[in-house]
Amino acid sequence: MTADPFLSLRNIYKTFGSFTALSQINLDIARGEFICFLGPSGCGKTTLLRIIAGLETQSSGTLTQGGRDISRLPPAERDYGIVFQSYALFPNLTVAANVAYGLVNRKTPRAQVEARVSELVKLVRLPGSEGKYPSQLSGGQQQRIALARALATSPGLLLLDEPLSALDALERVRLRQEIRALQQKLGITTIMVTHDQEEALSIADRIVVMNHGVIEQVGTALEVYREPATPFVADFVGKVNVLPGRLEGEHLHVGSFRLPARERVDTARDVKIYLRPEDVLARPAVSGAGFAADDPHMFEAVIEKIEFLGSFCHVHVRSDAFHPHRLIVYLSLNFLSEQSLAVDSPLRLRLMPERMRVF
Template structure:
């Protein structure tokens, strides 16, 4: 990966009247990366994508692509392809005409256009559909054609604005895998906006977590999930248990359990993923073990969310992940007792 960023955002700020949508964004994106802008509705992720595309002009700051300042260039003079949530295909044009739209505007020779269209339609898994119209295609097929159109001019940057949110669950999973495989095959630098954490974790090289127009954290999916740097990131990405605690004399005490801890005395909250609470044979005398009772089981297929309560934790409760096989093997059901162990090394303290 090149040391020089392919796309560089420097102090990008966007104001709509008195409302500040983006607060001085600094971000480097490298050649060939798949980046996800992740965050709740209204966090600024789509506004940031639109600033990169030139569909919104920033109030302040600079956008550079391949070393070139594109901050004030109109969209037509920027090197990108874009796919919208709503497909945005021309309903009166065939698949071939939709895909070739950008090429025709660039006055590419007709024979070359036909070959490129056939290549792209095959690339997105819909060979032979050139003569069809959008209304004859499913939502997933229309999005594939929108992707082919975005790639037609071989852009250096691919922008995806929540491209899967209008699709059903199975089609979303299938298409996100195909988009990732296609991006890796072509090596095109890609930015995808999503509010779906599972989507971001499964496809991104790096995730940019946003909140209220500010970047909260940038990191690999594993870093974002395992090493969140704020309570918001810990809570927004994945499921998490939150317990109040206190650091006193080098010890962290939370819900009746004690851990080694550094720093000054303070009140804290500890964050712990459900998979970091283990139900398995446990050594006697382990200080992080407690007895619990199953209050509710949410069946999710191969594994379950198991909600437990314990005198040790009272009045707080925990959610743990247990496989369906484990529950069956140990005859566990609502009301059953079990022994659990917290993984001290996985506890995050804020």
Template sequence: MTDAYLELRGIQKRFGSFTALDNIDLSIRRGEFVCFLGPSGCGKTTLLRIIAGLETQTAGHILQDGRDISVLPPAGRDYGIMFQSYALFPNLTVAQNVGYGLVNRKQTRAQITPRVEELLALVGLPGSGAKYPAQMSGGQQQRIALARALATSPGLLLLDEPLSALDAIVRVHLRNEIRDLQRKLGVTTVMVTHDQEEALSVADRIVVMNHGVIEQVGTPLEVYREPASPFVADFVGKVNRLEAVAEGDHWFRCGNMRLQTTPGHGSDFRPGREVALYLRPEDRVVGNVRDDDPMRCAGTVRHIEFLGGNCLAEVDVEGIPGQPLQLQYSLNQMDEFDVREGASVRFALRADRLRVFPVAAA
């Protein structure tokens, strides 16, 4: 990547015999918002801490804006960081917390005061400088932590699960504010999260990690619609998994049904190969299903999960015993197609959205 601002080359991290990170290569563009996404223990926080110099890699190099920072201490690197725990000083005022890094850089009060006021206004807390952190809500404290991270005008902003301690409504508001602010400032940003909805909503690209390796790097749409592995398909969003056997020419036998994929949306596996078919709940047609559609299905609604504007209907599909499908319907579609527990439904699966992965041999 020629316009890379942050480059990770062959990053490894071992704790004794345990490998936390295994040969990580990644390039991040200037001004990009990248999310490290994965389950607990996958290595995403360790990788962020290595970028920050808070952990030392066992092997590999880190370049920031063309400068090798691999062995520099945290103070020698150009970044601001915001933690899940806020990490504010309770005995300092809000203004003193925000200006802490500027004091360490020996700036004068005349320089610090207007900068702190500017940052508090930027994060939506004007006039709060004289208060103490304990007088602020969780969301306000996280805004203070964000202002502090931005105080030195860093080239890189690191966010370590910054919203996970907040309640759901505040979390959504604050993640949108962080994204808007990042776009306004143009600061290259790396955020660690285990919340897939959070990553999908704010990231330019998502780095999906598992067991110390990168499973996939792509835009939110690419990661969601074109998962590179069964793990990504399972971890990002809801998905149906069907066991099947390849018949050749992009056809697969699933129970008593034959299902087809379009070329380019799954390898043409040799006949007899056991595979898993992955399909999102929304990747179906529920109206105007043609009788000659080879992906046409019928079934009975077993259970309905209400999700607000949408519902998930669990359907026992005729010809595919023991492998129910979850199908997404809007509330209007629930009424239009009389979708209710015990009702019969007709639909067609979208061949262009079916993803196929081989089943590993036992």
């Protein structure tokens, strides 16, 4: 992307015996970027993070960080701070001693260490906890201290290995926002491994979606969501309707619709169409304020099931247009109640062909 990336991975492979954990990983990360490695468990995201940390060694490939080849350097000679899912705080040391752990070794004067510790503890919003032991803190507080410890030596790179997975739902959301705010404040290049797509979408500058040891797509949250590069990404990130279709000449056939294809195909083939629930629009069935009557993308449907999610609902609908396939549509609770829609209510819907992804 940029001419001079901060961290760059070239052709990283990792095999365990006959199992290929990572294959042909190429990635450039700019200084100050917040990157998320996203993927299901076993996709190789944690292995890749550990290779960047030097805790595992790639089978082949090179890594450069800040212009320095770090491919073969042991962890102690690399420049990063790391936070693990398990916090890995030293239980027999106080919060202050934990945070100062990397500072003491650098022969920093004592007063300076103390000043830095209190600065960091304030930074992670736990002032006054210096004298406590990790077991006296909650999970979220412990993870904040682990973060402070990793940041203490002002590393050039911050690695976060599923830092929020062990926390409860509320704490998870709160801490992820704090991590993002902190990262922007310090401008530190950060890589976070997560299997939680919402987490990745909400805080990353760019998301690296991984599956079966390969990178499926690299892009901003919006790119990954709106323009998934592969069926896997479309399926893994967000909810999606998968419909069978057929590309023939200049047309895309899906259900009873015949839509213009993006480009002409010479030989007809069956395709799968990925359509997000929110990309099917709903308009009041009765009142006139809706779609033009001759809108070619409009179709009639009947509500089969309403899955309540809070302010929005997943509404399962059936329609002659797509028989026998069902569609899931994303509708606000307010819309449903204003229109007094319930199971078996008829509904007028409109496809957004430009949002369809064809694979």
